[in-house]
Amino acid sequence: MKLPESLDNLIEQFEKLPGIGPKSAARLTFHLLAKPDEEVEQFGRAVSDLKKKLKYCSICFNISESEPCEICSDSQRNQSIICVVEEPLDIISLAKTGYDGLYHVLGGAISPMNGIGPEHLNIESLISRIGKNGDKIEEVILATDPSLEGEASAMYVLQQINKLQEQQSKLKKIKITRIARGLPVGGDLEYADEMTLSRALEGRKEY
């Protein structure tokens, strides 16, 4: 049976989302179909508007409506600590633990298999950020995923910071820590519950 085009269209769009198969996609589409026009229109607008007002913060590369982002421009936050994460989504999880320092979003993880090298990530900007704020920064927490790629990225960032410290001998010694692997290895940071994540922050160890 050929479905009406607009139905087929939306089912196809839903199928592109992660974790949504053909059956779920059809279910979601028919669910919307049964909703009032206004609700469906609201949803459509929310999708269309998503990227219109958003930009990446030039300091930490988090997603934001302002420049610099809310976190970077919040002087109440602890300016002496930077938490390095892979994705903006990770910040939401970490924010729930009560962490009140700054962030730096790498925009992914090093993954040679997918052709992603250090040069594709916001690592250079992190190093120069640390170099410029060397008097303020006391600790860098490496909170990349506890996966192969995440570990590799953490190691690479560690090396780069060490190199920076060798070059700028006047730089205050920065503590570099890695979140504890209380997180299930091979897991994904964004799925961790708040407690596990809090423990992981508490149990961080110096390299």
Place this chain on the structure above:
Amino acid sequence: MKLPESLDNLIEQFEKLPGIGPKSAARLTFHLLAKPDEEVEQFGRAVSDLKKKLKYCSICFNISESEPCEICSDSQRNQSIICVVEEPLDIISLAKTGYDGLYHVLGGAISPMNGIGPEHLNIESLISRIGKNGDKIEEVILATDPSLEGEASAMYVLQQINKLQEQQSKLKKIKITRIARGLPVGGDLEYADEMTLSRALEGRKEY
């Protein structure tokens, strides 16, 4: 942490969909965020356009871009058999079995708990449809869900068709059938509930 409004907005919209919790909603939103503007715009448009071109077929109440729908206006189909279903989505599943008769969409199932009575469903229209096409229709398959509500709806439709046949004594005797309830193919007998197993035994067929 306060999220940018447009992000919050879309997460909220995703959360309204069935089977999508707060974490999944955030994940889907950030997934879209990482996509090119054009792709996101396409998705938004697909949602917004969903209901603009669609209407309910005045004969079978399926969703369609034309009036009557593609199925009702397809003379190649077997016109002597009507399959009664709860939702338009059910038609997609049935179409895959190779069934080539007509359909009638009730638009739900009788559910007094949710305040849905027979008068809220497309049952009257089904009865008058059968009354008008009595010379053509040979069988009505009741394919509502094998749930409490679905069974109640099937029983009600059965009674109404019987009543119609009593009133219109000239009407050809119509066969009324109910889809078989039994073990799902590929299922495991030991996990089947008692009701299903009872139905499977009742419906047993000789080789």
